[in-house]
Amino acid sequence: MGRATGCDLTMIGMSALDLARFQFAFTVAFHILFPSLSIGLAAYLAVLEGLWLKTGRQVYFDLFQYWLKVFAIGFSMGVVSGLVMSYEFGTNWAPFAAQAGSVLGPLLAYEVMTAFFLEAGFLGVMLFGMRRVGRGLHFAATCLVSLGTLISMSWILASNSWMQTPQGYAIDPRTGRFIPTDWLQIIFNPSFPYRLVHMGLAAFLSVALLVGGTGAYHLLRSARSGKPATEPVRVMFSMAMWMILVTAPLQILAGDAQGLNTLEHQPAKIAAMEGDWTGETRAPELLFGIPDMKAERTDDAIALPLLGSLILTHRLDGRVPGLKDFAPRDRPNATVLFFSFRLMVGLGLLMLTLGVLGLLARWRRRFYDSRALHRFALAMAPAGFLALLSGWVTTEVGRQPYTIYGVLRTADSVSPIALPGIATSMLVFVVVYFIVFGAGIAILLRLMGSEPHPGEPGPNAREPTRTAGTHPGPAQGRDVGVTPGSEVRP
C-alpha cells in the first residue's frame, strides 16, 4: 500500500517534503484552535467566577458552570493535539531539530515547566474540586489555569517569532548548528511583542465571538418559541458583545502594527500578501487579483490608488516592496498569501461591524430583540477561529522558503523519511483527527446548543446529590450547592 501511495503521489508531484509540510500544517491547524479556545475561555471563566464571588449573583455561577463544560472538552483536545506537536519536530524535521533544538528546545521546555504543569495541575481542582477546596482556593485555581494559558502563549510565540526574526545566536562553523549567545535577544526578538499582542487579542476575540454566537443562537430560539430569553443567555450575549466592541478595533490596530513590523523584517512576505511584483512608491491596494507565481504578475486586479502605500507605510509616497526585488527561490507563495491575508482582514472588518451594530442596538434598546443582529452574531460565531487560521497561514506560509527566516531553508530541514512512510502516517493522521476531533466538536456543539439555565449543573452533573459517604477528604461544611436548582450564595 505504501508503495502504491508513493507512486500516485509522485505522479501528482507531491514530494516527501511537501507531505511532511502538509502533515505538520494539518496537525498544527487542528491544534492551534484548541489552545486559542482555552486561552480565551479560561480568562472568561476567571472573570465569571470573580464576578460571582464579588456580586453573589447566581447567573455568573450558572454561566461559569455552562462554559466550564465546554472548556473541559476543548482543553483535553488541546492537550492531546499538542503532545503530537512536541514530538513532530523530531519525526518530521530531524535536521531542523538537530540544528535549532539548542534554541527552540529550551523555550519549549520552559513552556512545559512554567505553563503546562500549572494548567494540568490546577485543572483537576478547577473541574472537580469546588467542594473539596472551598470557593477562594477554587477561584485561585481558575486564575492559575488562566495564567498558565497566557504563559504558554508567550513562550510559544517567542519561539515562533524567533523563527521569523531570528537573533541572539551564532552558527557553529563545523556543524552548522545554532549556538545561543543571548537569550534575552532570542526571546524578545523584533517580531515577538507584535505577534504576542495580535495572537492574544485573536484568542480573546475568537472566544467572544463564539460566546456571543451561542448567546445569539439561544436568543433566536427563545424568540421563535415565544418565550423570554433566560438571564444567563442575555448576560452572556451582552458580555460577549462588549468584548467584541473593545477587542475588534484593538485587533485592527495590532494587526496594522504587526504589518509595519513585517515590512521592516520580512518585506518579501508583505510583497506576496499584496500580490505586488514591482516595488513602487504611491502603490495601490489590490482589493482582488490572482497572483501568478510563474508569469510573475497579478491578473484581474482591482486596485484602489495610493492606498497600498498609505496602509503599509502610513505615507502616500512610501515605497512598497515588490516580489521581483527577491530571487525567485526566495519568494513565498503569493497566490496563497494574497487570499489568506484578505480573508483575515475581511473577517476582522466584519467583527468590527458586529461590535458597532451591537452598540447601536443597545442605544436603540433593541439589543435583545433585534433578530438581524442575533443572526449576524450567530453567523460570526466561527469567524474568529477562521480569521485566526488564515492569519496563521499568512505568517507561516509567508516565512517560506525558510523554516528559520533567512538562515535555514525548509528543504534542508526535513527528516530522511521516505515518501511511503510519510504518506501512510499522513493518511492515519487525517482519519484519526477527523474521527476524534470531529466527535469532540460534535460534543462541543451539543453542549453549546443546550440552553444555559438557572441552576446550571457543572461538569460533575451526573453526581447524585451529596450523599454522606464513607469517603474521607471533602469538608462537608464548605459545600457549595452545585446541585441543580439550589440557591447559591457565596
Next chain:
Amino acid sequence: MNTAHLLPILWAGIAAFTVLAYIVLDGFDLGLGMLFLVERDPQRRDVMVNTVAPVWDGNETWLVLGGACLYGVFPIAYATLLPAFYPLVIAMLLALIFRGVAFEFRFKAATPGARGRWDLAFFGGSTVAAACQGMILGALIQGVRVENAQYAGGWFDWLTPFSVFCAFAVVVGYALLGACWLVWRTEGALQAGARRVARPLAAITIVCIVGVSLWTPALHREYLRHWDVWPRMLYVAPVPLLVAALVAVFWRSILDETRHLTPLLCVLGWFFLCFTGLAISIWPWIVPPSIDIWAASSPPSSQLFLLFGAVILIPTVLAYTGYAYWVFRGKVGHELHEH
C-alpha cells in the same frame, strides 16, 4: 571537570528523572485503562476513571517535558531517535489521543453505544500506547544505526523479538501498576477484583524483569561494563538484591487485605530499580551504541539557560502536583466526584 563535561551529566540525571516520573505517574493511568478488559461493569469503570480524572493530564505532561528536554538539551538524540522510531512514536501519540479524549468524551457520550466505543478507545489507546513505549524502550536498548549524526537505518529496524518482548513486559507491568493503584484508591468489589488480578500480573512481570535483565547484556557486551568490574560491582549489586526484597514484601502485602498502599509502593520500587539498572547499563550512551550524552548535547549556553529554570521549576511543579493529589486523596466511590 569543566562545564561542558559536567552539564550533560547533570542533564542526563534530570532527563532520567523526567522519564521515570512519566513512567511512574502515567504507568498506572495507562494500566488502569487496560484493566477495562476485565472490568465490564459501567459504574465500576466510572469509578476507575474517576480515580485518575483530576490528575491524568499532569501525569502526561511529564512526557511532553521529556520530549522538550531531549529537544533542547540533547537535540542530536532527539533528531536521530524520533526518525528511527517514527512509526512507533506516531502510533503512541495517536493512541494517547484516543485515550486522552476518551476521559472526557465517555462521560459526554449521547448513547450507551457511543459510550461503549469511547470505552474501547480508552482501553485500546492505553494498551497501544504502553506497547509502543515498551517497544521504543526495547529498540533503544538494542541500538540504533547512525551515520553522520543522522538516523541511517530502515523503516522497520525497531521490530525485533527483543523489542516485542519489551513491549509485552511494559504492558503487563503497567497493568500491574494500574491494579495496585486501584487496590489503594478503591474499595469493595472493585478493590477485591484488582487485588485478584494483581497476582498473576505480578508473576508475569517478575518473569519479564528477569528476562530483560538476562537478554540485555547479550545485545551489546558494553552493557556489562559497569556490572562485572570489581569494585564497581559493589555499588550496583544492591539493585537486583533490592528487587528481590521488594518482591517478597509485595507478595505478603497483596495477600493481606489490610494492606492498601504497600503493593503499589513495592511495584513502584520495582520500576524505579529496573529503570536504574537500565540507566547503569546504557550509561553514558544516549543513542546506543554510538552517541554518548556529550556528543548529543546542545551547547553549554542552552543547557545552562534551561538548568536555572529546571532547578527552580521542577521542585515547584512537584510541590503543587503533590497538592493536587492531596486534594483528591482518599478512597473513590462511584458517589463521590463522578463527572
